[in-house]
Amino acid sequence: MSEDLPRDDLVGGTNNSERDGKRPLKPQYMTVGSGSTSASAAALMASLDNDGVYDGSMSNGSSSTGSSRWNPRLTQDRYTPSSTPLGEQSSATAESERRILASHIHQLQYNQNRVALARAITGAVTLLKDLQQMNFTWPAHYPSISESSEQSRPTSRPGLAHTQSSIGETKNIDSDRPGGLRRAATQLGEIAESSSAAHKRAEKAAPEGLITSKASQEFSILKLDLKLQGLTQSEIAHSMDRKAIASLLDGRINQSVRHLLLLRDRIEDTSSKVLVTGDLNAGKSTFCNALLRRKVLPEDQQPCTSIFCEVLDARENGGIEEVHAVHKDVVYNRHDESSYDVYTLQDLEKIVTDNDKYNQCKVYIKDARSIDQSLLNNGVVDISLIDAPGLNSDSLQTTAVFARQEEIDVVVFVVSAANHFTLSAKEFIWNAAHEKAYIFIVVNGYDNIRDKDRCQRMILEQVANLSPRTFKESSELVHFVSSNAIPTPGLPPGGPNSPGGPGGSGSGAHSGSDGPSGHDDNENKGKNDKGKGKDKEKLQDFEHLETSLRRFVLEKRARSKLAPAKTYLTNMLSDLHYLATVNRDVAQAELDRAHEELNEIEPAYEQSKKASSEATDIVDKMIESASAETYRHTRGKLTTTIDQVAEQDLGIEYVGLLNAFQYAEDIKLALLNKISEALVSCEEDARQQTVQNVQKINTISKNHLGDEFEELSFKSDVMFSHKKDQLARQVDIPVEVWDFFDFTSLWDRQEKIAGTGMALTVASVVGGRLVGGVGWVDSAVGIARVIGANNLKQMIIPGLIFSAFLSTAYVVYSIPYSLPRRLSQRISSTLFAIDYVHKNSYRISQKVSIVLRVPANNLRLGLRHSVESLNTRRTEALKVKDESSVARKYFANLVRESNESKRSVEAVDLEGAAPGVGGAYESGPMI
Numbered sequence: 001m002s003e004d005l006p007r008d009d010l011v012g013g014t015n016n017s018e019r020d021g022k023r024p025l026k027p028q029y030m031t032v033g034s035g036s037t038s039a040s041a042a043a044l045m046a047s048l049d050n051d052g053v054y055d056g057s058m059s060n061g062s063s064s065t066g067s068s069r070w071n072p073r074l075t076q077d078r079y080t081p082s083s084t085p086l087g088e089q090s091s092a093t094a095e096s097e098r099r100i101l102a103s104h105i106h107q108l109q110y111n112q113n114r115v116a117l118a119r120a121i122t123g124a125v126t127l128l129k130d131l132q133q134m135n136f137t138w139p140a141h142y143p144s145i146s147e148s149s150e151q152s153r154p155t156s157r158p159g160l161a162h163t164q165s166s167i168g169e170t171k172n173i174d175s176d177r178p179g180g181l182r183r184a185a186t187q188l189g190e191i192a193e194s195s196s197a198a199h200k201r202a203e204k205a206a207p208e209g210l211i212t213s214k215a216s217q218e219f220s221i222l223k224l225d226l227k228l229q230g231l232t233q234s235e236i237a238h239s240m241d242r243k244a245i246a247s248l249l250d251g252r253i254n255q256s257v258r259h260l261l262l263l264r265d266r267i268e269d270t271s272s273k274v275l276v277t278g279d280l281n282a283g284k285s286t287f288c289n290a291l292l293r294r295k296v297l298p299e300d301q302q303p304c305t306s307i308f309c310e311v312l313d314a315r316e317n318g319g320i321e322e323v324h325a326v327h328k329d330v331v332y333n334r335h336d337e338s339s340y341d342v343y344t345l346q347d348l349e350k351i352v353t354d355n356d357k358y359n360q361c362k363v364y365i366k367d368a369r370s371i372d373q374s375l376l377n378n379g380v381v382d383i384s385l386i387d388a389p390g391l392n393s394d395s396l397q398t399t400a401v402f403a404r405q406e407e408i409d410v411v412v413f414v415v416s417a418a419n420h421f422t423l424s425a426k427e428f429i430w431n432a433a434h435e436k437a438y439i440f441i442v443v444n445g446y447d448n449i450r451d452k453d454r455c456q457r458m459i460l461e462q463v464a465n466l467s468p469r470t471f472k473e474s475s476e477l478v479h480f481v482s483s484n485a486i487p488t489p490g491l492p493p494g495g496p497n498s499p500g501g502p503g504g505s506g507s508g509a510h511s512g513s514d515g516p517s518g519h520d521d522n523e524n525k526g527k528n529d530k531g532k533g534k535d536k537e538k539l540q541d542f543e544h545l546e547t548s549l550r551r552f553v554l555e556k557r558a559r560s561k562l563a564p565a566k567t568y569l570t571n572m573l574s575d576l577h578y579l580a581t582v583n584r585d586v587a588q589a590e591l592d593r594a595h596e597e598l599n600e601i602e603p604a605y606e607q608s609k610k611a612s613s614e615a616t617d618i619v620d621k622m623i624e625s626a627s628a629e630t631y632r633h634t635r636g637k638l639t640t641t642i643d644q645v646a647e648q649d650l651g652i653e654y655v656g657l658l659n660a661f662q663y664a665e666d667i668k669l670a671l672l673n674k675i676s677e678a679l680v681s682c683e684e685d686a687r688q689q690t691v692q693n694v695q696k697i698n699t700i701s702k703n704h705l706g707d708e709f710e711e712l713s714f715k716s717d718v719m720f721s722h723k724k725d726q727l728a729r730q731v732d733i734p735v736e737v738w739d740f741f742d743f744t745s746l747w748d749r750q751e752k753i754a755g756t757g758m759a760l761t762v763a764s765v766v767g768g769r770l771v772g773g774v775g776w777v778d779s780a781v782g783i784a785r786v787i788g789a790n791n792l793k794q795m796i797i798p799g800l801i802f803s804a805f806l807s808t809a810y811v812v813y814s815i816p817y818s819l820p821r822r823l824s825q826r827i828s829s830t831l832f833a834i835d836y837v838h839k840n841s842y843r844i845s846q847k848v849s850i851v852l853r854v855p856a857n858n859l860r861l862g863l864r865h866s867v868e869s870l871n872t873r874r875t876e877a878l879k880v881k882d883e884s885s886v887a888r889k890y891f892a893n894l895v896r897e898s899n900e901s902k903r904s905v906e907a908v909d910l911e912g913a914a915p916g917v918g919g920a921y922e923s924g925p926m927i
């Protein structure tokens with residue numbers, strides 16, 4: 001089909017094929033009648049009407065007046081005849097059909113692209129929201145920009161266009177926009193380094209995630225505004241923690257989602273808005289009126305337009321001409337009268353020039369010109385014309401003009417031929433050019449210029465600097481006109497709907513009731529032929545402008561409306577793809593690191609656990625055995641000492657019976673001292689043993705803990721402390737008389753010598769013999785037999801007295817031998833009664849155990865700490881492993897999905913012309 005139809009201007013009213021004498025191939029359907037619209041064309045139009053494509057846009061005014069909404073059926077393929085028999089139709093009818101058909105195809109193509117982009121936007125929003133979720137659980141790494149990019153950032157016009165359109169954002173992004181290719185891996189703050197040094201550092205930093213060697217690539221949409229005075233981006237990125245950057249990214253994602261949704265709304269809005277802007281008094285209102293061929297908007301030499309006036313086709317308002325002045329801070333809804341006040345067209349001047357109640361108004365007017373000529377009533381799409389306040393009227397209004405950029409499809413910039421581009425004009429075009437590669441420039445007031453060639457040259461030079469693409473197509477996009485030379489009939493005094501009102505003037509220069517100039521038409525009346533010729537020239541220039549503008553608006557609508565979405569999506573998906581690639585790699589690196597770390601930690605952890613329990617066991621056993629050994633040793637030594645203490649040389653001299661008691665006391669103390677000494681000696685042994693064991697534990701600790709080991713100070717001398725007379729106080733046994741008589745030992749001796757237990761009996765019989773010693777008893781028995789019984793009876797009493805004397809003498813004599821034994825026995829039984837040996841053995845062994853537990857506990861704590869720290873590292877590594885594994889999968893998917901999505905967006909061809917629709921600027925990309 002596209003090959004069948006010539007690529008000429010089919011909408012703008014100029015049939016190049018005819019002009020060239022070639023006959024275009026006709027579609028294969030019959031056309032009947034010779035009216036302005038053929039029946040088949042009408043049928044086609046009707047079907048299109050049903051589809052809602054040309055909703056409210058047809059010339060017969062019978063179409064629906066509702067807002068144009070997208071109908072899914074539009075994208076369905078349907079039969080379109082490839083050629084049409086010529087029949088007997090007039091060339092005018094054929095031309096009309098061809099135009100309509102071309103429009104139809106154009107519209108279909110437009111709708112296909114629009115649906116593809118809307119779907120891509122929905123997909124991109126889902127991707128962004130998923131990324132937001134992931135960014136929440138796994139803070140995304142953000143590659144910071146390279147130094148070279150900062151350095152090379154252009155101070156002039158950026159190379160990469162973007163479509164972030166709110167004013168604040170526009171400015172930020174503009175100033176941050178990268179200039180071109182950057183040297184990879186050269187980070188901020190490293191400008192003085194050699195590139196290899198910089199590269200090494202960047203590579204080293206890469207695993208940390210914030211800076212990667214791929215940082216040469218730039219973000220355009222998801223760029224974070226990391227700016228702090230005196231700090232480079234890289235420094236800021238390093239100084240901020242990953243979570244802070246992730247939260248900045250989260251904010252940026254939110255902005256992007258919002259912008260994408262706005263773009264979707266915009267592409268789904270089938271109408272097109274044309275913003276007419278320019279400097280104060282440049283003739284914007286006059287130009288709009290000239291386009292409408294009606295003096296609708298107020299013109300004045302004084303600055304007059306203070307609010308936005310949107311001129312729409314009255315069919316969108318039920319065919320009624322009126323003004324809806326929209327209340328400030330209210331969203332306009334035609335069906336909600338509380339959102340606006342209704343005025344007549346005559347009131348417009350008052351509303352526009354002086355008001356603080358409204359900031360925009362909707363002007364519904366009828367345009368009765370044919371669809372070939374009218375811009376509003378063009379037969380293809382609903383167009384509205386927005387007359388904006390002068391850019392330099394005040395800063396607030398300029399901001400407002402910027403803010404409206406998002407809903408604008410085409411910008412017509414009116415510049416005064418006399419004043420050229422002012423600063424505010426340049427600033428506006430500069431910024432608008434990011435989103436709209438082409439700007440339609442109207443150089444107005446050309447009639448005022450004497451040296452027209454010079455004016456053209458100068459203006460075009462400025463355009464070349466401001467918008468090179470527009471300059472390239474300047475024959476189509478830059479027009480030198482005199483808007484006031486176009487006849488614009490004034491409003492009828494009786495109101496907009498009264499007879500003699502709008503319409504009917506056509507395109508003739510002098511057909512309007514007001515003459516060629518809307519203001520002082522009388523001045524022009526009666527001018528000579530030369531003057532008339534000039535007016536005709538002006539009109540032709542203006543008609544040429546109109547043709548170009550129609551073409552620009554209608555044919556390039558696809559670009560102007562869809563290109564921002566396509567550009568934004570492409571940039572956003574590129575950013576997403578880049579971010580996903582970086583994060584996939586970072587996640588992979590983290591995963592590898594976690595694996596490596598786990599491979600290292602796991603055996604160390606197990607080893608540490610084993611070593612810890614082994615060392616603890618060894619030390620516990622050591623303490624147990626040291627304690628037991630101490631107990632055994634102490635008990636043995638004390639028992640022996642107590643048992644044998646009487647046998648020792650106590651060093652106390654016996655000085656006689658008179659001092660026997662003192663002697664006994666001294667002996668007692670000496671005995672106790674000996675026992676105490678033995679105890680102290682046991683303690684000393686225990687101390688020595690403890691010192692050795694502490695050293696052993698410290699050696700084990702050092703071996704296990706290495707540098708972590710902190711030796712505790714150990715003061716062995718404070719282990720045991722006693723009061724000297726402690727035992728004497730404990731064993732308080734008073735010396736008794738019986739302590740001096742050691743009957744037990746006497747008895748023992750007798751038994752030893754005579755082998756009988758009758759020692760005392762013998763002593764009583766032969767008392768005298770006792771003096772001589774125990775051996776004498778036997779002799780005495782023998783003597784008794786010799787002497788006879790009677791003699792013995794007489795000797796008994798004196799004998800007994802003598803024996804007693806001898807016994808006493810013997811006892812007194814044996815005190816130094818018997819007293820220590822007797823006292824030691826008593827001490828021993830007292831000590832036994834108080835469980836002295838066990839208690840002290842236990843005390844000393846416990847002390848050993850307690851003292852040894854201090855370094856043992858130190859070792860245990862150190863081991864536990866080292867096991868725990870390994871375990872913490874292990875748990876952390878496991879967590880990182882799990883999280884980065886999930887992140888890697890997610891980002892790998894995102895890499896794929898963003899790439900696929902980007903490719904499908906790139907495949908949306910906004911450049912190619914629809915079949916049969918020619919255009920002047922097909923060659924270059926839109927943005």
Ligand SMILES: Nc1nc2c(ncn2[C@@H]2O[C@H](COP(=O)(O)OP(=O)(O)OP(=O)(O)O)[C@@H](O)[C@H]2O)c(=O)[nH]1
Pocket residue numbers: 279280281282283284285286287298299300301302303304305306388389390444445446447448481482483484485519
């Ligand atoms: N000589 C000449 N005068 C013009 C032309 N176009 C507009 N004017 C005059 O310039 C003055 C300003 O025109 P407007 O259309 O009100 O200008 P504007 O840009 O809409 O003004 P504001 O909305 O207030 O910024 C009026 O007196 C117009 O008659 C032109 O092409 N040639």
